Amino acid sequence: MASASAGGGAGGGREWDDWLHASLSGLRSAQLLRTLRPTVPLMSSSEALIYSADLDAWAQGRDPAVAHWGHCCTPPPGALTGLLTGGGPSGGAAAVLQQGPGAGPGPSLPSPGPLSRLRLFSLNDYLGLGAHPEVAAAAARAALAAGMGPRASALVAGYTHCHRQLEEALAELKGTEDCLLFPTGFAANLSLLTTVAAAAGAAGSSASPPPGHPPVAVFSDELNHASIIDGARLAARGAGGAAGASGQGQGGGGGAALHVYRHNDLGHLEELLSATPPGVRCLVVTDSLFSMDGDFADLRGLAALKARRPFLLALDEAHATLVAGERGGGAAEAAGVADQVDLHIGTLSKAAGCLGGFAACTRGFKQLLLNRGRAYVYSTALPLPVVEAAGAALRVAAREPWRRRHVWSLVERLGRGLGVPALSPVVPLVLGPEGPTLELAARLLRAGLHVPPIRPPTVPQGTCRLRVSLSAAHSYADVDELVGLVRASGVPLLTLPHLQDPRAALPGGPGSAGGGEGAVPLSAGELMRAGLGRGAGVQSRL
Template identity: 40%
Template sequence: MVRDNNYGDSWDSWVEEALAKLHSSKLLRSLRPINLSPQPHKNSEDDYQVFDEMQPWDRSSVEISISEPTFHKWLLDIPSSGDEDICSNGVADNKEANGRFKKLLLFSGNDYLGLSSHPTIARAAANAAQKHGMGPRGSALICGYTNYHRLLESSLADLKKKEDCLLCPTGFAANMAVMVALGNIVSLLDAAEKPMKEDRIAIFSDALNHASIIDGIRLAERQHTVDVYVYRHCDMSHLSSLLSSCELKKKVVVTDSLFSMDGDFAPMNELVNLRERHGFLLVIDDAHGTLVCGKHGGGVAEEFSCDRQVDICIGTLSKAAGCHGGFIACSKKWKQLIQSRGRSFIFSTSSPVPIAAAAHAAVIVGKKEAWRRKAIWNRVQEFRALTGIPITSPIISLIVGSEEKALKASRHLLKSGFHVTAIRPPTVPPNSCRFCYIFMMTLLMLFYAKDICLVLDAFSLWFLRRSAPFHPIPVSGNAI
């Protein structure tokens, strides 16, 4: 990993000292994988079945059916107890069901590559379940960590070009664990009940970071060991000013890599330049970039050729990987610290073995079936060409104004056969309710250009009826 001298003399030594304190206090935690036999699939990546074009089953990721009672409740915004006929893929193909189910195209999911229905991944989960059931149930530090989990960690570390990786039950838990572990460093290095001001950690956070980062920082603040600075969204001049005026030695910058609400990228190259000048720890949440960006799916840092300068990369397995769980790709030392002090990791049950097996297969398939990744960006280009809106990612955010307007627009699209959810406060600020389109890889299979045209026509019709312009949210981050 490329680091400036200030970094090498600071964060590495602080982490080493913190680990030494944990070791001397007998609080350093180790992962001891339970060896499940037969062994998980360790053969060459060539042994995983992959495809070089779309298949019939790919459509199931975006085509859903809901019962008529549920459909009408959604239209009338009536609370649902969830006890109606369940959503089901393909049910409406049954002639008897045609009158009771409504077909919809799902424009609001996170299954970017359509891997949730990939047979290779399903087979990996099924084989593991048949052999081991759900596997040992417990936290990873007790009995929930197996050779399946270790294999997945290795594949993710390789994907992210990091020394090691730590699995977490969710991406939310992963961000929480990192932030809380950071706050613990000061208390480990300074035995005083209230550390001196100069020993505290300064955390610089983008104003539009994910809620899990914000909540993790708030927990860290409760330890009275960190000072928090929020910089304007993707504003590197503001961040630079805050860094320069901060006298604390221990500095951390944390940011989403691809922002989930606005669909813009963090200015990675500028962040790397600032890191070289100020020697801060760079932490990114690559939830929406993993397997979506980069030649091999390594994420936003790979796309911007700065993966070696990112110190800690947090991600999720519930989006492009089509599975479930979170992870923290980092050095072995950081992994030891986080697994010893990250409470959301320590006190959570580990993922079931079939999930770990499926996620490992998803990482392999996601890397090898690069045509899926390419198709995502083809859809982005098509949307740009059709609308003239200068989007830079598969996430398209359109502001419609008030909450009432957003809900009415969502109902209009529902009537037209499109599942597009209105994003409302507190997810976004008041009076900025928006639709959050997440263009998935399944657009390649059955979301042809005509499907994009149809949903845009439905959108345009709603706006025209109200004599309202079609407003895209401004893109403030870097484009690929």
Template identity: 35%
Template sequence: MNVESSLKWMKQELASMEEASLKRSLQAGSAIPGLPGRMLRGTGELNLPNLLNLSGNNYLGLSQHPAMIEAMREVLLQEGVGAGASRLVTGNRPAYTELEEAIADWQSCEAALVFANGYMANTGVIRAVVGRDDVVFSDQLNHASIVDGILMSRAELARYRHNDMEHLGALLHKHRDRKRKLIVTDAVFSMDGDQARLEDLILLKHEYGAMLMVDEAHSGGIYGRHGEGLCHIRGVKDEVDIHMGTFSKAFGAYGAYVCGSRTLIDFLVNKARTLIYSTAMPPALVAGIAQALVLVQQEHWRRERLRTNHRSFRSHLEKMGFVLGIGDSPIVPMIVGDNETALRFSAALEENGIAAVAIRPPTVQEGTARIRFSLSAAHTDKELREAAACIREVGLQLGVMGR
């Protein structure tokens, strides 16, 4: 059997995906120096459309900050491009430990550990702390990296209905005699923009003797006086066993961190396979993250502008009659229903200068295809008002508005 024959099933599956408006493809996009809220579609040639980027996660507009770029440049010239080995071999630089100490201080935790990205943090941590005889209770709308971490751990997955504490309580009671129990939740859910019921999760954690892990990927840097996250402003930080966050959203960089007790971090250094068997992060990137951490804590105006932007934008769309997910975060999902309409809506917006990607199953549930708008402190009020007016016109053309 030749290669073409053996992979025939792939062609068939791709054709089925395309017929259902579910096939995806990679589209090039380039940054515009000095305009972190905008992008160029394509290879970055100046004659290509300048788009308002309403699908990025650069929440605080830090991705092009001069101080971060300069910090990275200095270390790049000194250290070179890569670390050359895993941290447990010869790749550990003093700057990594310094960053982890700064993160732990920021989060008011005993210790912290940096991972290459959020996916590796979640899969590495979950696989390290639970195994075949254990059970993990996961919100139905948790990020795919959490689900994959559970599957890789071989622990039993007990998925509870989104933010349904009664259902979670029933599952915890059913598995009350299991060796180890771990509850995992996003703090802000990435496709819906709503928040976890953290206080209720704490009560259930104590009632059933479970561990609690909270993923603050879409809330770290955004909530709290210094951007500490949702757990801090809800007053439950000290009750969370495993606190995870990323540098790829509000920090405008790349990477992730896990905070908790010294015992937890020491355990992960010895057990988290995604840390042990991965080359250390590039030293220059670590320098950029360290500078971003300073900016996140000091430049409070960025959070204030972001809050004003997403609340104003949401208000515009609600008044126009669009169906939006409930929440108070930079993520504003506009539900359009079927996959084809979502694709047509996204394409029409791009033709009018707005990058806003259609989100379809399996990322979201069947029948809830959406345009997931994601706001930034880099957006201006004028840009967002004009964008809302354009969205209204497209909505009228496609017949997806409530009024």
């Protein structure tokens, strides 16, 4: 086996091996070492299959036990026999599993044993569109017609009419002039923040900042997603700008000054804006729905602050697009301030159930991003099947608003059942230390429910939690079982103080007309027709 190091001088390989061993040991002793856990996918946005041996290893914190087979989307012959939980695949679904992609004789390996059914409270597929038949059919048609599509960057040869059509649909959803697709939401944030900071620093201005002060200042909420944090740090490095440990801009030249304001504290943000010298261009960037706490940015407050102290507002709607708002336009639409947002960032990998990112903006900003955004310029364009699937997902979401209505009714049901703040389809069950959090996650896993434990550095020390992610593909019975198991564990749940602040919720109630305020829950008949009623089998799940 090759060494972990490429070596570089006498003793170089040993030094790197020692470092790697110490790094992994430190993660293991702090209960922060993570492992990839393979499952067998289903045509479902809320369930998967897992080999029972792998499930046992997972619950015990051991490495996966089952060797890989040659057909990853299809279990080996006989593996579907004797599922350990009820409601397993039958009829058409079982036929798909036996004859699906990659079906055929596998390698000569020992039998992996039986499969168990796993209900997933861990996906970001909020509307259950990732497994929708129309979405899958759109991807399949595109793949059969054109394979993956032209494999080049969009500026070279990777851009098609299909890409353009999806951009137009997203611009319409967000109410903007235009839109630019990115390979991921992460790439969209990296490109936007570094491009705006660099371009603003290079361009002329009627007013100039004081000598030695960066020409651009970026203001970021302390709980923003890692892609915003990394993009802001790169923007600060720029051509001489730097960020100190306090988050305050330190340097001066062509980079940006980076300021981190306390979570949802617009008073603190206004103080930082007020201290910014004249002639400095200000960019405020925030998530609209925070991915680990499930709360919302105070968007009406931000709009009012922007009217008093003008700045460019970039809003990452990754977790709110299609989930909030009357048309699914996101939290800004729900709050009635979409026209105050200058740059709408989003993803196609969550409620759209696909892959990719986007920035909805003016035509001028689109032109700038596609010419200067390095994560765009130097990345291959999205595969055609993904583009077509995302377009189909937008159409289904527009045609079936009951999906938003149902997921918001699940949010209310979970919050009421556990007595915790539930402000969105992301509901944190905060336990505090790593040990109890991992123990409860393992207990739920053994019962067939995957609710991922979230630990530092993703969340602050002492706030370890189970992150419940709800989907329109979940049933009331799914949520009720989760509530019952958590309550039966007897583990006390903590409440993060900021989740009790009224500004952390969308104004106007759950979803703000996106299937929320004033909407009635789905009837039993509607649930059964959607495949969400009690006892619905895997084959009928969304």
